Amino acid sequence: MTEDVSANDSPKDSAKTEAPAVAADLPLLRIDGVTKRFGGFTAVDKLSLDIRAGEFFALLGPSGCGKTTLLRMLAGFETPDAGKILLGGKDIAQVLPHQRPLNMMFQNYALFPHLSVRDNIAFGLKRAGMPRHEIAIRVAEMVALVRIEGLEKRKPDQLSGGQKQRVALARSLARRPQVLLLDEPLAALDKKLRESTQTELTELQRRLGMTFIIVTHDQEEAMTVASRIGVMDCGRLEQVATPRQLYEAPASRWIAEFVGDINMLEGQVESSEDHRLTISTRDAGTIVAAEPRQPLTKTTICVAVRPEKVKLSRRGPVSDGAGAIPINRLEGVVTEVNYLGGVTTYKVKLDTGAVLRASMANTVRLDMDAYNASQRVTAWFTPDDCVVLEQ
Amino acid sequence: MSARRIFARPAQFAAIAPYLWMLLFFLVPFGFVLKISLSQTAIAQPPYLPVFDLTAGWPALKAALSELSLDNFKLLLTDSLYVLSYLRSIVVALVSTAILLLIGYPIAYGMARLPRRWQSVAMMLVIVPFWTSFLIRIYAWINILQHDGLLNKTLLALHIVSAPVVWLSTDSAMYLGIVYSYLPFMILPLYATLAKLDPSLLEAAADLGASQARAFWLVTFPLSLPGVAAGVLLCFIPIVGEFVIPDLLAGSDSMMIGQTLWLEFFTNKDWPVASAAAVVLLILLLAPLLIYDRLQRRQLEAR
Numbered sequence: 001m002t003e004d005v006s007a008n009d010s011p012k013d014s015a016k017t018e019a020p021a022v023a024a025d026l027p028l029l030r031i032d033g034v035t036k037r038f039g040g041f042t043a044v045d046k047l048s049l050d051i052r053a054g055e056f057f058a059l060l061g062p063s064g065c066g067k068t069t070l071l072r073m074l075a076g077f078e079t080p081d082a083g084k085i086l087l088g089g090k091d092i093a094q095v096l097p098h099q100r101p102l103n104m105m106f107q108n109y110a111l112f113p114h115l116s117v118r119d120n121i122a123f124g125l126k127r128a129g130m131p132r133h134e135i136a137i138r139v140a141e142m143v144a145l146v147r148i149e150g151l152e153k154r155k156p157d158q159l160s161g162g163q164k165q166r167v168a169l170a171r172s173l174a175r176r177p178q179v180l181l182l183d184e185p186l187a188a189l190d191k192k193l194r195e196s197t198q199t200e201l202t203e204l205q206r207r208l209g210m211t212f213i214i215v216t217h218d219q220e221e222a223m224t225v226a227s228r229i230g231v232m233d234c235g236r237l238e239q240v241a242t243p244r245q246l247y248e249a250p251a252s253r254w255i256a257e258f259v260g261d262i263n264m265l266e267g268q269v270e271s272s273e274d275h276r277l278t279i280s281t282r283d284a285g286t287i288v289a290a291e292p293r294q295p296l297t298k299t300t301i302c303v304a305v306r307p308e309k310v311k312l313s314r315r316g317p318v319s320d321g322a323g324a325i326p327i328n329r330l331e332g333v334v335t336e337v338n339y340l341g342g343v344t345t346y347k348v349k350l351d352t353g354a355v356l357r358a359s360m361a362n363t364v365r366l367d368m369d370a371y372n373a374s375q376r377v378t379a380w381f382t383p384d385d386c387v388v389l390e391q
Numbered sequence: 392m393s394a395r396r397i398f399a400r401p402a403q404f405a406a407i408a409p410y411l412w413m414l415l416f417f418l419v420p421f422g423f424v425l426k427i428s429l430s431q432t433a434i435a436q437p438p439y440l441p442v443f444d445l446t447a448g449w450p451a452l453k454a455a456l457s458e459l460s461l462d463n464f465k466l467l468l469t470d471s472l473y474v475l476s477y478l479r480s481i482v483v484a485l486v487s488t489a490i491l492l493l494i495g496y497p498i499a500y501g502m503a504r505l506p507r508r509w510q511s512v513a514m515m516l517v518i519v520p521f522w523t524s525f526l527i528r529i530y531a532w533i534n535i536l537q538h539d540g541l542l543n544k545t546l547l548a549l550h551i552v553s554a555p556v557v558w559l560s561t562d563s564a565m566y567l568g569i570v571y572s573y574l575p576f577m578i579l580p581l582y583a584t585l586a587k588l589d590p591s592l593l594e595a596a597a598d599l600g601a602s603q604a605r606a607f608w609l610v611t612f613p614l615s616l617p618g619v620a621a622g623v624l625l626c627f628i629p630i631v632g633e634f635v636i637p638d639l640l641a642g643s644d645s646m647m648i649g650q651t652l653w654l655e656f657f658t659n660k661d662w663p664v665a666s667a668a669a670v671v672l673l674i675l676l677l678a679p680l681l682i683y684d685r686l687q688r689r690q691l692e693a694r
Contacts, residue, residue: 097597098599102598110594111595113592114614123601124600127605
């Protein structure tokens with residue numbers, strides 16, 4: 001999962017977006033203190049966020065966190081109660097949806113059932129008053145872009161789920177919006193199709209150099225497609241970071257638990273020296289962890305370790321050289337083994353009481369050394385594998 | 392197949408029940424009407440000839456059959472009284488249906504856009520007139536529209552008119568009565584299609600640059616056409632054959648085919664001509680039904 005991050009470092013292709021030149025210091029889209037209430041419920045709470053031109057940004061969060069409301073405010077279907085939405089420096093918070101240079105791809109695709117694929121794609125172009133021959137050219141271009149050649153005359157009812165998704169994408173891209181908003185665009189597809197479409201979406205965004213904002217509740221999807229992710233909860237942004245930062249350096253316990261699997265060991269900081277904290281945990285003994293960059297304000301903390309960072313061995317690992325790294329060794333018994341193909345996950349009941357989850361890649365086909373339930377093992381990880389989080 | 396075996400398979404019975412119903416209450420009576428329409432009027436009991444007597448044997452029946460003729464239909468087509476009645480019926484039905492659509496569409500559209508809990512209230516308000524007998528409601532209109540009725544009294548009290556206006560026994564009163572009576576039949580199918588409309592389609596239209604008015608004409612209206620067709624047919628067909636409303640509210644100078652039919656049947660005791668008029672009316676009304684059926688089938692095929 002973490003390997004995908006490297007792809008985002010590659011340079012963006014020459015952008016052929018029609019976005020106007022934006023002053024270098026100003027992002028393409030600035031959301032500034034935006035609040036939206038429905039009755040007594042605050043869906044989006046004084047939220048601020050900058051999105052740069054050419055970025056693929058994901059809004060990730062559990063259902064009801066306000067991510068869709070935020071997207072709908074960008075599209076103009078909801079009006080913020082407070083705050084500004086600056087697009088290229090101009091406040092569009094009160095502009096009607098049909099006058100905004102943004103387009104949205106809807107979760108249910110919202111294709112017009114009485115219009116053919118061609119007319120669906122041309123709908124926005126006709127409204128923009130584009131000459132007929134140019135519309136034909138643009139529609140053909142879009143059809144080729146999402147690879148739905150031959151389906152132009154069909155009605156949405158005659159398309160498969162994947163084809164509908166492509167038509168919806170082509171329709172929302174046809175006007176070449178400054179920002180494309182995608183509301184759970186792949187939620188209705190089955191797993192295999194979803195995965196291949198994610199890759200295509202990333203590729204498409206790179207090729208067009210357009211700014212994409214996607215809303216999703218699926219963290220794998222967010223990590224696959226986006227270069228930056230904003231995690232939302234209760235109408236607020238909890239963290240805005242690259243996928244790798246989000247996973248390896250979560251800003252809070254909530255994020256650590258929301259994104260991926262993690263072991264949480266609560267404890268007290270006993271001492272700190274040489275950028276290492278010695279922590280006595282409630283049910284996993286003493287653990288040495290790397291000191292976080294942000295100085296701690298409390299001594300009651302938790303140590304978070306991702307399952308794949310926890311290694312298992314029959315005997316305790318030998319540290320390389322005397323006193324090089326103080327490895328955390330925790331003795332216990334394997335209680336559960338789940339073979340998932342690429343990885344196997346284990347649950348280890350420590351002698352000190354905690355249950356630790358570990359996962360290991362199945363790198364060899366015939367593994368004679370696989371661990372069995374009720375086997376005694378040593379679970380170990382280095383201080384750098386630990387993330388220290390305040391409660 | 393014995394009755395017991397039919398009821399032992401409820402699914403099969405359910406499948407043939409509508410056809411059985413059609414056979415018993417439509418096709419058989421229609422057969423009688425068709426036969427009478429081919430007969431000649433007579434001062435007898437029943438008032439037409441020939442009468443089929445199945446006990447008299449085959450030759451007698453054959454003789455009776457040879458007496459049947461199309462004379463009544465020829466009369467219908469040549470006598471301007473009937474042609475004009477048909478024309479008036481169709482014109483009245485067309486005009487009424489157009490008015491109904493113009494009034495019913497905005498009401499149904501408004502209903503579909505109400506908050507959910509108000510939609511059922513609005514629905515009740517549309518249906519509530521059915522709680523009172525149709526005839527009583529038409530008589531109530533007579534009461535309101537007559538010379539010293541509620542309408543004239545109100546207009547006089549408000550000094551809008553200086554003398555009572557003649558409302559009753561005019562075409563306006565008839566149209567008022569028809570539109571009033573048939574409005575629920577226009578609103579309900581329209582409301583059903585408009586309420587089903589996915590609101591995200593309108594958002595998509597707005598997102599793609601269509602103003603609210605454009606979105607209505609480009610998305611809402613075309614998608615509500617099945618409801619429009621259902622409402623139009625549900626109103627047009629019974630209005631063509633309407634008898635009570637024109638009889639009670641319209642003037643006596645021109646008649647709709649329902650009134651002519653009644654006159655032939657009860658006043659002139661000419662059952663054969665009345666039957667022929669009914670058969671022609673049925674054939675006239677089959678045309679829009681077939682068109683609707685074909686449209687619906689095409690829509691199903693498109694899926």
